[in-house]
Amino acid sequence: MIVSETVHRQIESASWIRRMFEEGIRLKAERGAEKIFDFTLGNPTEDPPEKVQAALRKLVETNAPGSHSYMPNAGFPAVRRTLAESLKRDTGLPFTENHILMTVGCAGAMNTVFKAMLNPGEEVIVPMPFFPDYQFYIANFSGKMVPVETTEEFDLDVAAIESKITPRTRAIILNSPNNPSGVIYSEKVLRELDLVLERANHPIIVISDEPYKSFVYEGAACPETSSIISNCVIATSWSKTWSIPGERIGYLAISPRMPEADALYQACTFTNRILGFINAPAIWQLATAEAPDALPDLALYSEKRDLLCDGLARADLRGTWVSVCRTG
Numbered sequence: 551m552i553v554s555e556t557v558h559r560q561i562e563s564a565s566w567i568r569r570m571f572e573e574g575i576r577l578k579a580e581r582g583a584e585k586i587f588d589f590t591l592g593n594p595t596e597d598p599p600e601k602v603q604a605a606l607r608k609l610v611e612t613n614a615p616g617s618h619s620y621m622p623n624a625g626f627p628a629v630r631r632t633l634a635e636s637l638k639r640d641t642g643l644p645f646t647e648n649h650i651l652m653t654v655g656c657a658g659a660m661n662t663v664f665k666a667m668l669n670p671g672e673e674v675i676v677p678m679p680f681f682p683d684y685q686f687y688i689a690n691f692s693g694k695m696v697p698v699e700t701t702e703e704f705d706l707d708v709a710a711i712e713s714k715i716t717p718r719t720r721a722i723i724l725n726s727p728n729n730p731s732g733v734i735y736s737e738k739v740l741r742e743l744d745l746v747l748e749r750a751n752h753p754i755i756v757i758s759d760e761p762y763k764s765f766v767y768e769g770a771a772c773p774e775t776s777s778i779i780s781n782c783v784i785a786t787s788w789s790k791t792w793s794i795p796g797e798r799i800g801y802l803a804i805s806p807r808m809p810e811a812d813a814l815y816q817a818c819t820f821t822n823r824i825l826g827f828i829n830a831p832a833i834w835q836l837a838t839a840e841a842p843d844a845l846p847d848l849a850l851y852s853e854k855r856d857l858l859c860d861g862l863a864r865a866d867l868r869g870t871w872v873s874v875c876r877t878g
């Protein structure tokens with residue numbers, strides 16, 4: 551067989567979302583795009599914010615310096631400086647350009663940090679339900695994913711996490727707001743987790759996967775995980791915030807509170823290169839610095855969210871949903 555046994559097995563277990571996406575394309579052609587609602591890959595339906603489109607137009611029209619070039623593997627220093635300033639305002643932590651690494655989306659960010667930190671057989675704890683591709687990102691570097699139960703409400707169960715910690719535990723992935731449950735982890739539960747991690751006999755890093763940070767509704771606020779958890783790396787992207795998942799732009803931010811932040815940053819800069827990413831897309835790096843605070847129009851999402859939530863509530867599927875999530 552030309553395909554490795556591992557990848558063959560992974561394709562078998564992971565192909566159903568892609569198959570549904572392909573089926574969606576077929577059905578749209580057969581029945582009309584307006585009749586098919588595709589919830590498979592998380593392709594945003596809205597256009598990128600006008601501010602973002604204007605920034606990109608300006609960069610193209612002026613043929614902005616560097617927009618098609620290589621740059622330092624970590625990304626343009628000026629862009630990283632701008633993002634560090636914005637993160638500093640959000641978290642209160644002294645982020646600088648030397649904590650920010652521009653990446654090929656959030657998936658690129660996660661693969662880059664796992665490549666930099668995981669030794670074969672080391673474990674990554676992942677609260678359920680989770681974005682299914684985590685298992686592959688961890689397996690890419692011979693790590694072992696350790697799923698952990700959450701509460702009835704899909705909130706973190708800190709005692710359950712503590713019970714899964716072994717001498718081989720290197721990291722925990724937190725994704726808040728969570729895909730797929732939508733749950734936001736509270737400051738209280740994050741503080742409890744930080745205490746557990748402080749008690750562990752060795753450093754355990756929280757990888758905070760934050761691509762949905764801007765998507766909060768009804769006055770809710772999403773606590774900054776890195777402000778609460780000492781040993782934290784943020785992985786994020788503009789894929790959802792700006793409706794640009796195909797452009798592949800994101801970043802890793804290594805918390806200045808982490809004792810070995812600089813060593814991990816240097817390692818990630820190297821692994822971003824040797825994984826073949828080399829650097830994040832140049833013109834999109836520049837665009838992020840042009841419009842660092844552009845946000846999605848939440849009113850549009852809110853309307854759809856209400857429609858879907860009301861429909862699900864009427865259909866009374868909660869039991870079914872919970873059992874699907876619990877079994878992965």
Ligand SMILES: Cc1ncc(COP(=O)(O)O)c(C=O)c1O
Pocket residue numbers: 591592654655656657658681725729759761786787788789795799800
């Ligand atoms: C929870 C979560 N993390 C990471 C990703 C990957 O994001 P990106 O497309 O920016 O690589 C996704 C994409 O849907 C996601 O839902």
